[in-house]
Amino acid sequence: MDWNPRISHLECIGCGARYPATTLMNLCPVDNRPVEIRMDLERLVAERPGLAWYDPARRDQWRFGGLLPLDVTEAADQPYIVSLGEGATPLLDYRNHALAQLGGFELYVKDEGKARADHGANPTQSFKDRGMSMVASMARRHGLNRLAVPTQGNAGDSLCAYAEAAGLQAVVAMPEDTPLPILGRVAALAHGSENFHLVRVQGTIREAGEALKHDWIPNGWFSVATFQEPGWRIEGKKTLGLELAEPAEPGGQWCLPDVIVYPTGGGTGVLGMWKAFAELEILGLIGPRRPRMVCVQAAPTAPLATAFESGDNDTRAAAAGQTLAFGLNVPGGIGHARVLEIIRASDGVALAIPEAEIQAVFRSEWRERHGWTGPEGAACLAALPRLLDAGVIRPRDRVVAFNTGSLEKYLPDLRHLL
Amino acid sequence: MDWNPRISHLECIGCGARYPATTLMNLCPVDNRPVEIRMDLERLVAERPGLAWYDPARRDQWRFGGLLPLDVTEAADQPYIVSLGEGATPLLDYRNHALAQLGGFELYVKDEGKARADHGANPTQSFKDRGMSMVASMARRHGLNRLAVPTQGNAGDSLCAYAEAAGLQAVVAMPEDTPLPILGRVAALAHGSENFHLVRVQGTIREAGEALKHDWIPNGWFSVATFQEPGWRIEGKKTLGLELAEPAEPGGQWCLPDVIVYPTGGGTGVLGMWKAFAELEILGLIGPRRPRMVCVQAAPTAPLATAFESGDNDTRAAAAGQTLAFGLNVPGGIGHARVLEIIRASDGVALAIPEAEIQAVFRSEWRERHGWTGPEGAACLAALPRLLDAGVIRPRDRVVAFNTGSLEKYLPDLRHLL
Numbered sequence: 001m002d003w004n005p006r007i008s009h010l011e012c013i014g015c016g017a018r019y020p021a022t023t024l025m026n027l028c029p030v031d032n033r034p035v036e037i038r039m040d041l042e043r044l045v046a047e048r049p050g051l052a053w054y055d056p057a058r059r060d061q062w063r064f065g066g067l068l069p070l071d072v073t074e075a076a077d078q079p080y081i082v083s084l085g086e087g088a089t090p091l092l093d094y095r096n097h098a099l100a101q102l103g104g105f106e107l108y109v110k111d112e113g114k115a116r117a118d119h120g121a122n123p124t125q126s127f128k129d130r131g132m133s134m135v136a137s138m139a140r141r142h143g144l145n146r147l148a149v150p151t152q153g154n155a156g157d158s159l160c161a162y163a164e165a166a167g168l169q170a171v172v173a174m175p176e177d178t179p180l181p182i183l184g185r186v187a188a189l190a191h192g193s194e195n196f197h198l199v200r201v202q203g204t205i206r207e208a209g210e211a212l213k214h215d216w217i218p219n220g221w222f223s224v225a226t227f228q229e230p231g232w233r234i235e236g237k238k239t240l241g242l243e244l245a246e247p248a249e250p251g252g253q254w255c256l257p258d259v260i261v262y263p264t265g266g267g268t269g270v271l272g273m274w275k276a277f278a279e280l281e282i283l284g285l286i287g288p289r290r291p292r293m294v295c296v297q298a299a300p301t302a303p304l305a306t307a308f309e310s311g312d313n314d315t316r317a318a319a320a321g322q323t324l325a326f327g328l329n330v331p332g333g334i335g336h337a338r339v340l341e342i343i344r345a346s347d348g349v350a351l352a353i354p355e356a357e358i359q360a361v362f363r364s365e366w367r368e369r370h371g372w373t374g375p376e377g378a379a380c381l382a383a384l385p386r387l388l389d390a391g392v393i394r395p396r397d398r399v400v401a402f403n404t405g406s407l408e409k410y411l412p413d414l415r416h417l418l
Numbered sequence: 419m420d421w422n423p424r425i426s427h428l429e430c431i432g433c434g435a436r437y438p439a440t441t442l443m444n445l446c447p448v449d450n451r452p453v454e455i456r457m458d459l460e461r462l463v464a465e466r467p468g469l470a471w472y473d474p475a476r477r478d479q480w481r482f483g484g485l486l487p488l489d490v491t492e493a494a495d496q497p498y499i500v501s502l503g504e505g506a507t508p509l510l511d512y513r514n515h516a517l518a519q520l521g522g523f524e525l526y527v528k529d530e531g532k533a534r535a536d537h538g539a540n541p542t543q544s545f546k547d548r549g550m551s552m553v554a555s556m557a558r559r560h561g562l563n564r565l566a567v568p569t570q571g572n573a574g575d576s577l578c579a580y581a582e583a584a585g586l587q588a589v590v591a592m593p594e595d596t597p598l599p600i601l602g603r604v605a606a607l608a609h610g611s612e613n614f615h616l617v618r619v620q621g622t623i624r625e626a627g628e629a630l631k632h633d634w635i636p637n638g639w640f641s642v643a644t645f646q647e648p649g650w651r652i653e654g655k656k657t658l659g660l661e662l663a664e665p666a667e668p669g670g671q672w673c674l675p676d677v678i679v680y681p682t683g684g685g686t687g688v689l690g691m692w693k694a695f696a697e698l699e700i701l702g703l704i705g706p707r708r709p710r711m712v713c714v715q716a717a718p719t720a721p722l723a724t725a726f727e728s729g730d731n732d733t734r735a736a737a738a739g740q741t742l743a744f745g746l747n748v749p750g751g752i753g754h755a756r757v758l759e760i761i762r763a764s765d766g767v768a769l770a771i772p773e774a775e776i777q778a779v780f781r782s783e784w785r786e787r788h789g790w791t792g793p794e795g796a797a798c799l800a801a802l803p804r805l806l807d808a809g810v811i812r813p814r815d816r817v818v819a820f821n822t823g824s825l826e827k828y829l830p831d832l833r834h835l836l
Contacts, residue, residue: 115833184602187609191616198609370788408833411826412599415533
């Protein structure tokens with residue numbers, strides 16, 4: 001079967017080297033930097049004029065059909081697509097939040113951790129499902145059967161769900177101290193099926209990655225670690241940006257918020273959203289204006305904030321700290337140079353939030369709203385006072401903060417704060 | 419080392435056959451019924467007059483020192499005792515509960531699921547910890563190393579915690595559909611250590627028991643299934659009754675509530691509390707009056723309620739139903755005849771609560787109080803209107819309902835109700 005002809009090629013985000021659309025690769029062999037999938041948008045416009053590439057009635061991320069490397073509206077692509085209802089998550093109205101009232105801005109929270117009571121929820125209650133839905137689908141497209149991922153938890157949980165749905169095998173490496181709702185779910189899957197393997201490491205996602213490189217990748221397991229896939233997880237995370245821009249009602253105006261506050265570990269979501277905006281501009285749906293991109297980190301492990309403040313172009317290898325925002329305990333990343341470029345190009349900022357502030361906001365979110373905001377989402381809300389002071393958020397701005405996962409995924413570790 | 423001389427002997431609750439205190443056995447070989455540990459209370463009174471057997475300053479169940487088969491105040495027993503802070507749980511004041519106000523009775527909830535923010539909490543957030551603390555301790559006393567338990571979930575979770583603390587090995591058999599916070603925790607333990615084994619079955623605790631009988635017990639694993647231990651879990655659960663009777667302040671009056679509303683699966687807690695009351699009477703701390711014992715079951719699987727209504731002396735093998743009150747999905751039990759005797763002797767009742775009522779009360783408990791009442795506890799609260807109507811609860815009664823575990827142990831299965 002022919003590949004989707006609207007994938008133009010793969011392109012290194014560093015040196016710009018190009019590879020055929022069908023190449024199965026990890027990093028660019030020229031400069032060891034990530035590659036992205038380039039869509040042939042001229043062809044898309046010609047073949048699918050207006051919004052013919054888009055199916056707003058569909059309640060998952062695949063409704064952005066023609067803009068994605070597998071197009072759910074094409075019979076040839078459909079057999080590969082593994083959907084568990086990911087995406088189409090709610091944008092919660094936080095306009096009555098005290099700080100939003102005080103600062104005179106409009107605040108919304110994109111809730112990627114919503115429970116699955118109905119449509120519009122990620123199946124494993126984190127934003128990782130967007131990327132892993134794409135990973136499982138592209139793996140099937142390439143005929144891959146064995147996938148490997150190092151993780152702080154949520155990406156591994158998500159890969160397992162999609163691998164199980166897709167009939168693929170997976171090995172997941174994660175820190176020994178990963179919260180039990182995640183570690184236990186993967187352990188239960190590995191206990192019950194030979195298709196799943198759990199590797200536990202001392203350390204963080206970094207040591208998890210080393211373990212896979214040593215014992216599994218050489219034996220034929222394909223790495224779908226952050227930025228290694230190639231470009232697949234960015235395409236999934238791209239739908240975060242597409243959803244932010246998407247009109248609330250069909251026929252409405254596509255438009256972007258003024259500020260995006262995003263809890264950033266590896267940074268796939270930042271690259272994905274930025275790519276979404278570029279593509280929407282080429283399609284003529286938005287103009288050149290971009291949101292100020294704010295990357296929030298937990299102070300114990302904040303390589304992006306450190307590099308941003310120092311004016312550096314990339315992060316340096318750092319020791320991992322300890323934070324209850326487990327998803328943010330990411331001491332380095334192959335895509336961090338690009339994240340820093342995007343922050344600066346957007347007039348944004350990278351911020352380190354002290355652990356005590358994250359925990360205080362996490363606790364008050366629970367007590368005041370009885371919502372299920374996770375600690376990474378709490379970190380974004382905790383960033384707001386600094387962003388106001390620094391003028392990154394201004395009166396009348398429309399601000400979207402991300403809650404990237406539900407607190408219940410870390411519950412035993414957070415219960416004492418509730 | 420000599421055994422605690424205040425253990426008189428083991429005694430079958432059916433035929434009354436007696437066995438030496440140090441016997442390692444399961445059911446009574448004469449009539450296949452459970453045995454209980456009989457304490458030599460005359461000797462206790464002689465050796466530890468007044469309350470000298472009791473250490474109210476100690477914040478775990480072992481404070482009932484001389485009344486337990488291992489006495490934490492005796493140097494000879496101390497090395498065997500495995501305590502993780504179990505027991506001493508809070509009695510929540512529910513006097514403002516709408517139905518208590520309406521019916522003019524005093525309502526309290528004994529919260530066995532409290533999170534471990536400080537003292538007075540069960541380490542795995544269920545009442546099973548009382549029995550399993552005793553199991554691990556008595557196993558060490560007997561020099562046993564390998565323990566086997568079939569479970570609806572919580573007992574297995576608890577055994578693992580105590581076996582790990584005690585350096586023992588454990589095999590846990592549980593239903594395949596056990597909620598993931600429990601199944602996953604045991605799976606993670608089994609994945610990380612050769613001392614732990616997880617067996618998953620289709621069905622309930624009954625099929626779990628069959629699996630162990632077939633594959634594990636013949637190979638030297640000692641069964642600590644309900645009533646098989648011998649009598650150990652009853653001694654742990656006995657502390658439920660001791661705590662209900664215990665004065666709030668040292669020097670106060672020991673006294674019992676008028677009604678106890680208890681979610682009943684196998685019924686160890688009912689036998690344990692009843693035994694506590696008998697012992698306290700012999701010690702002269704309470705009189706012959708007993709609380710009306712109410713055993714609450716979930717209608718989908720309610721062998722005790724069925725037998726009680728039919729006037730039968732024992733339950734019959736029944737098909738298991740489906741209930742979100744997982745701990746109550748117990749289709750039969752070797753101790754049910756004794757539970758029925760106790761209910762009747764106390765002028766109590768066994769009740770089956772429809773699943774929809776359990777779920778409605780579970781949901782309203784969460785929404786109104788934002789507490790962590792589990793579905794078994796919700797079943798007890800759901801029973802109150804019927805108990806009022808039936809005159810089992812009367813005006814001015816002091817009523818204690820049990821919440822036997824925290825909802826978070828079943829969270830993924832209950833999340834849609836919150």
